[in-house]
Amino acid sequence: MHEFVSEWIQPRGGAFDTHAMGSGTPGLPRAFEWHGETIEVAETLAAWKESGPEVGRLHGERYLRRHYWRLRMADGSVWTVYFVRHTPRGGSAKRRWFLYNVKRGDSD
Numbered sequence: 001m002h003e004f005v006s007e008w009i010q011p012r013g014g015a016f017d018t019h020a021m022g023s024g025t026p027g028l029p030r031a032f033e034w035h036g037e038t039i040e041v042a043e044t045l046a047a048w049k050e051s052g053p054e055v056g057r058l059h060g061e062r063y064l065r066r067h068y069w070r071l072r073m074a075d076g077s078v079w080t081v082y083f084v085r086h087t088p089r090g091g092s093a094k095r096r097w098f099l100y101n102v103k104r105g106d107s108d
Helices: 020-023
Strands: 005-009 010-011 031-034 037-053 062-073 078-084 098-101
Touching: 031 098
Parallel strands: none
Antiparallel strands: 005 098, 010 031, 031 037, 037 062, 062 078, 078 098
16 A cells, blocks of 8 residues: 655755756656655656646646656665656745655555
């Protein structure tokens, strides 16, 4: 079973995927800090994007909102994380990475 989290996480590791960044995709960090613990990314399982209507525009233009990844972490858990393209009004520009949900161990 996946545990819904929806919390900001801090990217760590100092190295990002520069190849992905060159194609307009955010560079996936090698680790994230969550609740004071740094957990390394062991494997990328999936990646996808989410778009939505552009606010205040005519003609139904769509805008890329989030980039998602499903990741196997070094501790064996599976995380779904996302990167927001634009921070909400009044939000910190540094808070762009979020942990959406976590699947721990062998739970279904």
